[in-house]
Amino acid sequence: xxxxxxxxxxxxxxxxxxxxxxxxxxxxxxDAVSKKTLxxxxxxxxxxxxxxxxxxxxxxxxxxGETLRDLKARDKVFVAxxxxxxxxxxxxxxxxxxxxxxHIAEYIEGTKQRLGFYPDLYYLHRIDxxxxxxxxxxxxxxxxxxxxxxxxxxxxxxxxxxxKACSIAHIDALQIEYSPWHTDHEENGLIDAAxxxxxSIIAYSPLGKGILSGQYRSVDxxxxxxxxxxxxxxxxxxxxxxxxxxxxxxxLAEKKGCTPSQLALAWVVAQGAIPIPGTRTAARLDxxxxxxxxxxxxxxLKELRVLIETAKPVGNRYGEAHMAxxxx
Ligand SMILES: NC(=O)c1ccc[n+]([C@@H]2O[C@H](COP(=O)([O-])OP(=O)(O)OC[C@H]3O[C@@H](n4cnc5c(N)ncnc54)[C@H](OP(=O)(O)O)[C@@H]3O)[C@@H](O)[C@H]2O)c1
Numbered sequence: 001x002x003x004x005x006x007x008x009x010x011x012x013x014x015x016x017x018x019x020x021x022x023x024x025x026x027x028x029x030x031d032a033v034s035k036k037t038l039x040x041x042x043x044x045x046x047x048x049x050x051x052x053x054x055x056x057x058x059x060x061x062x063x064x065g066e067t068l069r070d071l072k073a074r075d076k077v078f079v080a081x082x083x084x085x086x087x088x089x090x091x092x093x094x095x096x097x098x099x100x101x102x103h104i105a106e107y108i109e110g111t112k113q114r115l116g117f118y119p120d121l122y123y124l125h126r127i128d129x130x131x132x133x134x135x136x137x138x139x140x141x142x143x144x145x146x147x148x149x150x151x152x153x154x155x156x157x158x159x160x161x162x163x164k165a166c167s168i169a170h171i172d173a174l175q176i177e178y179s180p181w182h183t184d185h186e187e188n189g190l191i192d193a194a195x196x197x198x199x200s201i202i203a204y205s206p207l208g209k210g211i212l213s214g215q216y217r218s219v220d221x222x223x224x225x226x227x228x229x230x231x232x233x234x235x236x237x238x239x240x241x242x243x244x245x246x247x248x249x250x251x252l253a254e255k256k257g258c259t260p261s262q263l264a265l266a267w268v269v270a271q272g273a274i275p276i277p278g279t280r281t282a283a284r285l286d287x288x289x290x291x292x293x294x295x296x297x298x299x300x301l302k303e304l305r306v307l308i309e310t311a312k313p314v315g316n317r318y319g320e321a322h323m324a325x326x327x328x
Contacts, residue, residue, distance in 0.1 A: 001269040003292045007048075007200045008151060008172050012078060015265050015288055016048030017041050018204060018278035022063055023056025026210070027223035029280050031063060038067045040282040042076055046289045050175075050202070050276045052082035052125055053107055054094050061114035069116050079115065080173070080202075082155060083107035084125035097325060099128035101139035108143055118143075121173055123153035127328040133164050141169035153202070156326040159189035166197045174199045179275075180249065180267050180308050181208030182317055188327070195272075203268045206275035207288075208313075209234075212264040214250045217243065232315035245311035252304065258294045265291035267304055 004011040020026075022034040041047065051060045061081060068074045083104055087095035104124075112118050122143055124136065143149045153173030154165060165171050174194045176185050182205070185191045194201050207213055209228055216222065219234050228234045233242060246260075253260040261277070265288060268275040277288045296304070316323055 001266045001292055001294055001296065005269065005272070005274050007078075007274065012048040012274065013045050014048070014269050014274050015046065015206070015291055016050060016078075016202070016274055016276040017046050017285070018050045018276040019060050019064060020050075020052070020055045021278040021280050023060040025227040026278075026280075027226050034063055034280060035067045035070075037280060037282050037285055038064065039071060041285055041289075042071065042073050044286065044289055046285065047077045048080075048274065048276070049077055050080050050204070051119075052123075053111055054082070054085040054087045054125060057087050057095075058110070058114055061111055065115040065117075074117055078121070079117075079119045080121035080123065080151075080153070081111050081115070081119040082123040082125035082153075082175075083111070084123070084128065084155075097126045097128045099124050099131040099136035099139075101131075101135055104136065104139040104143070108148060112148075118148045120149065121151040121153055122149045123155045123173065123175055124157075125155050126325045127154070127157045127161055129328055133161065133168060137165050137168040137171075144169075153199075155204075157190075158327050159193040161328065162190065162193050162197065162199065166199065171197070171199050173202055175202040175204055177205045177317060178203035178268060178271070178273055179206045179208045179212065180264055180304065181205075181212055181245065181313055183308055183312075201271075201273040203271075203273040203275045206268045206277050207261050207264050211242070211246055212249055213259070213261045214246055230319040231317065232319070233313050233317055235315065238313075238315035242313045242315070245307065245313060248307050248311060252300075252307065256294065256296075256300065258291070259287055261288055262291040262294050263304075266294040266296050267301070270296050270301055 022029045085095040086098045140152045151172035155175040222228045250260045253263040
């Protein structure tokens with residue numbers, strides 16, 4: 001696979017890196033270990049990073065900010081963050097989705113405070129149907145014209161939203177769940193719209209939230225409090241049925257002489273999307289970044305496509321509350 005992909009007017013190293021797991025969703029993390037993983041990412045040149053205000057409610061941005069300050073490495077890393085959840089109101093959960101101009105203007109300053117700098121790219125994490133795009137997109141675009149961020153993006157929106165947003169201002173990035181384990185956006189018009197409109201595609205959960213690695217065989221393999229315990233795709237019979245694609249994937253990786261995670265990442269890059277796999281450890285980071293050594297032939301891509309089309313996972317990719325927030 002290519003070692004870089006085009007992102008708007010620059011090229012960036014692929015795979016990138018998603019930092020969410022340092023703060024939430026996949027079991028506990030240790031800040032000291034997380035910082036070592038981030039330092040290692042810089043050492044190996046894995047420098048296209050993804051965070052969000054909501055990840056640990058500021059914790060993730062703070063961790064990245066402290067690491068880059070300690071290493072004096074801000075200029076070595078492209079940092080993307082996201083607003084769109086009113087997440088500092090107390091209580092459990094992500095908080096309310098909001099795209100109000102006042103929220104965008106306020107949250108970017110909090111992001112700057114925690115990171116120590118404005119991010120390169122700022123997304124709306126989810127679409128708030130109560131705020132018209134005619135209000136939210138100009139507010140996001142203003143961050144660009146004010147020179148605070150270089151690029152703006154949307155995450156998990158619908159194709160119609162992306163098209164309308166692009167008619168108001170150029171959207172630089174679309175972040176979507178995209179992997180051999182989740183290809184719905186190839187069919188609902190979103191990926192087509194992004195390509196047509198010149199929007200760079202960033203693939204989150206490119207390992208299918210870890211499942212394509214082949215390291216998880218049952219819901220009991222996830223620690224207490226792990227979000228995957230609430231996701232239909234990882235429950236009971238669904239999980240058992242979904243082992244088919246995982247096992248087949250493992251077989252193809254073995255044939256290829258790479259790990260299943262590397263195969264998944266090489267496939268995503270072959271679709272022209274920038275994957276941002278997340279891991280808490282430097283060892284797995286090395287493995288994931290090692291996907292750049294994996295070249296997939298036309299024949300192998302065809303074989304993978306047949307598997308993807310015939311072994312689609314069973315069950316939703318999120319629980320009910322979260323499903324209601326995507327694709328708007
Ligand atoms: N825009 C959005 O709404 C959205 C949603 C979700 C995620 N994201 C972003 O996308 C990033 C990646 O997504 P993700 O973390 O959900 O999913 P992912 O990258 O598909 O998978 C992460 C999971 O896989 C495990 N893992 C990573 N590399 C592995 C390897 N080589 N072998 C075995 N297991 C491995 C990780 O555990 P360990 O930590 O134990 O290695 C973690 O449990 C996030 O960090 C975040 O920045 C965005």
